[in-house]
Structures are given as C-alpha cells and as structure tokens.
Amino acid sequence: MNKLSDEEIEYMSKCLTEGKPLPDSYRYIIPFETKKEYELTYEGKEREEEILADTMAVPLQPVKTFGDGNGGWTNKLIFGDNHQVLKALMDDPEVYDKNAGKGKVRLIYIDPPFATKQEFRGTQDQKAYQDKIIGAQFLEFLRKRLVFLRELLADDGSIYVHLDWRKAHYFKTLMDEIFGEHNLVNEIIWNYKGTTNSQNMYARKHETIYFYTKNWGKHIFNPDGVRIGYDDLSAYKKDKGGKWYKQWTKERRHYPAQEFMNGEWVLLGKYRYDVWDDVPSMATAHGSEYLGFPNQKKERLLEIIIKASSNPGDIVLDAFAGSGTIGAVAEKLGRRWIMIDCGKLAIYTMQKRLLNLKEKIGNKGKALKPKPFTLYNAGLYNYKMVKDLPRDKYREFVLKLFQCRDEKHRIAGVELDGYLCAGADDDYLY
Numbered sequence: 001m002n003k004l005s006d007e008e009i010e011y012m013s014k015c016l017t018e019g020k021p022l023p024d025s026y027r028y029i030i031p032f033e034t035k036k037e038y039e040l041t042y043e044g045k046e047r048e049e050e051i052l053a054d055t056m057a058v059p060l061q062p063v064k065t066f067g068d069g070n071g072g073w074t075n076k077l078i079f080g081d082n083h084q085v086l087k088a089l090m091d092d093p094e095v096y097d098k099n100a101g102k103g104k105v106r107l108i109y110i111d112p113p114f115a116t117k118q119e120f121r122g123t124q125d126q127k128a129y130q131d132k133i134i135g136a137q138f139l140e141f142l143r144k145r146l147v148f149l150r151e152l153l154a155d156d157g158s159i160y161v162h163l164d165w166r167k168a169h170y171f172k173t174l175m176d177e178i179f180g181e182h183n184l185v186n187e188i189i190w191n192y193k194g195t196t197n198s199q200n201m202y203a204r205k206h207e208t209i210y211f212y213t214k215n216w217g218k219h220i221f222n223p224d225g226v227r228i229g230y231d232d233l234s235a236y237k238k239d240k241g242g243k244w245y246k247q248w249t250k251e252r253r254h255y256p257a258q259e260f261m262n263g264e265w266v267l268l269g270k271y272r273y274d275v276w277d278d279v280p281s282m283a284t285a286h287g288s289e290y291l292g293f294p295n296q297k298k299e300r301l302l303e304i305i306i307k308a309s310s311n312p313g314d315i316v317l318d319a320f321a322g323s324g325t326i327g328a329v330a331e332k333l334g335r336r337w338i339m340i341d342c343g344k345l346a347i348y349t350m351q352k353r354l355l356n357l358k359e360k361i362g363n364k365g366k367a368l369k370p371k372p373f374t375l376y377n378a379g380l381y382n383y384k385m386v387k388d389l390p391r392d393k394y395r396e397f398v399l400k401l402f403q404c405r406d407e408k409h410r411i412a413g414v415e416l417d418g419y420l421c422a423g424a425d426d427d428y429l430y
C-alpha cells in the first residue's frame, strides 16, 4: 500500500471537513477504504456502491404475452441492455424482495462476449452481436453486470460465468471480489475437443466456467442428476429383470449404480468431475438444435448446469441469452426463466425457438408447448418525452441508455459524444 504524503493527508482532511468528495486517485491509497487483502486494479474501476447507485433502471414495457398468463408469473424475455435491465429487475417484487434486500433467482448462467474483437453474424450474414470491447473496459463492462447479478441471486443461489482463455483469469479475481473467494465452488473446464491442425501451439480446445454460490454451504447441488453417462455399454449385460450387471467371474456379477426411470433400468455412471469432456461444441456436432446463432451453446451443457444447481419451479436467468439455450432447457426441465439480450436477431431467434420447442434435450422428440412468456422492451421510450429534455439532460440520458462511454471525440471532422460499448448494434440504436 502506498504511504500518504503530508500534503495528501492535508488535502484529504480539507476535503473531509468541507464535505467535498475525494478525487478518484485517492481511492486506492486510503488505508480505510482498502478492506481487501488483495484486489485487481485497473483504469476506470468504479466502486460497487457507485455502480449500484448510479445505474439507471429502465422501465420494462410488456409488449406481448405468448400463451395465457392468467395474471400469474410469466417467463420473461427482455430486449434491452442488461446493465439497466438488471437494475430494473431489482424493482420487480417477483424477482427481488426489496424489504429483505434479497434476490429470488436460484441460478444464473452467463455466456457474455469474450473480448474477441470480432463482429458476429448469423448464418444468413445478419448482424448478431459485437464483441469489440477489450482491455480494462471489458473488465468493467462485465463486472458492472456481475454486481447486479449478485443482488438478484437468492441466498441459496449459484452463478456460472462462461469465459475463455482471453479474460477468464481476470474474472476469477473479480468474482472473488464480488462474490467472495470462499464462495467459489468450481472452476469448470469445458473441453469441447474437435479436430485440429495446430502447428505452432497446442490447439485451444477448452473454455472455463466459474461456478460461485451466493453463500457457500447453503447452495443447491444435485450430483445424481448430472452423473457422467456411459459411452460404451458393451461391458454390461441385462439380467432377466432388466437390471444392468458386469460379469466378474463365472459365478459373480457386479451390479453398478442404476435407477429405474421411465420403465427401464438406467446406469447412473460416475459422479461428474470439474473437467467436462462429454459435451461437444456446436461446431463439432450441430444436431437438430442448431439455429445458426454464433456461439450458440449445446442444450446438454445447460442441462447439466440447470439440473445440478436448481430445482423444478426455480427461476433461472441468463443476461446474455443469445439464441435462448437456457430458456429452451428450462422449459424442458420445468424451471421458470428470465432471458435478456440487446440484439434484435437474438430476440427474434429466442421467440421462434420457444414457439418450436421439442420435449427432449437437443431439440428432439414430440412438440412441447412453452409456458406463457412475456416479451418486454427495455429502453425504448416515448421519443417525444426524451426529445423535449434540455440538451445536457438529453445527452446524459442517451449516453447512459446506450451504455456509451462519455468521451467527446471527432471522426472525419464530425463531433461525436462518446463510444458505443459492446452488445448494442447499430440497428438497436435507432
């Protein structure tokens, strides 16, 4: 920790006695503000208190309910920037208990942009989403969302954050700060395999999923639901009752763990470990579930997460929902869901997916009618009201609304007010 100079101490006490805020540069050198033993610092890192207080909540405007809501809970598909939407969800008594200061979401999974510097398009070359925020800005972009996600998570809830080799390591540290180091349950390595011709390095074939709980020990975990299946059953036979066994000697049979499910005995397999190599990527095994959405995840991946860390009836949430894999699997497993995305293609793909569900994982089997869900707009307002704001308020509103960095600059002689951050594509702006 830096030692304060006499001038700095004098300046600080002057600020404090005059009731003035301390400049940002003092944040990391003031001993009483640095509660943590260690911390990741980077440019533009705001204090959690500021993030929670300064984020503008956007009203959620219901656009259409699919199916008969009957006035009760309907699943939520929200079109908007998740930063403000998450804040808005803290005003929703179905999702957050304000009096108790407690969230009601049992499970969160997010698969955000990975800071790849790319623009992703659908199979018909439609704009899907931008992944252009990099460096410290990316860290702060995602950290802000994680702060709100923690608030919305139930006391016995869990969160899974999916990243890759580019930024995962920073988020292990940031998640430790936000959720507490002791609340890390697993660092999951998803080894999706696939062919490679890599000549100058080891082929990159894994992504990382950090699994934290809100409160270690209170969290739900269902190990039986997610055992590793048997790829090769040739060593096993069935007895007259249909039970599986392995012949050890001529006389002795060994019966492995199995359960009677849907009219037959099913081998339970080994307990799952933190390296998952039995779930292919969409690129290696498209299957009938593929919708052409870039970086769409397999339903099997979400099946494991949802089965392990939630129970039927629980609310599961994905704030970077993309093609809606979490919602599709939640429907199949009887969970309630909230999905947020700021891309038009994503919202369109999700609506279509939900209305064409099949009952089995991988989108197979009979048709499945989804539970009623409501599509909300967040951040689309009465334009006249916004236009009538005084110029400075209008500028502030628009910059905040679209998560732009407030930084005037010029491009080809044209003065611009700031930079657009990840996710929001141009179509979404107008």
Ligand SMILES: C[S@@+](CC[C@H](N)C(=O)[O-])C[C@H]1O[C@@H](n2cnc3c(N)ncnc32)[C@H](O)[C@@H]1O
Binding pocket: 080, 081, 082, 083, 111, 112, 113, 128, 129, 130, 293, 294, 295, 296, 297, 298, 319, 320, 321, 322, 323, 324, 325, 326, 340, 341, 342, 343, 346, 422, 423, 424
């Ligand atoms: C990697 S994709 C998610 C894919 C998803 N897991 C699936 O299985 O289809 C990331 C998504 O995050 C969305 N996104 C990025 N920034 C966002 C933001 N600020 N608010 C809401 N959604 C955002 C993008 O539009 C994109 O659809």
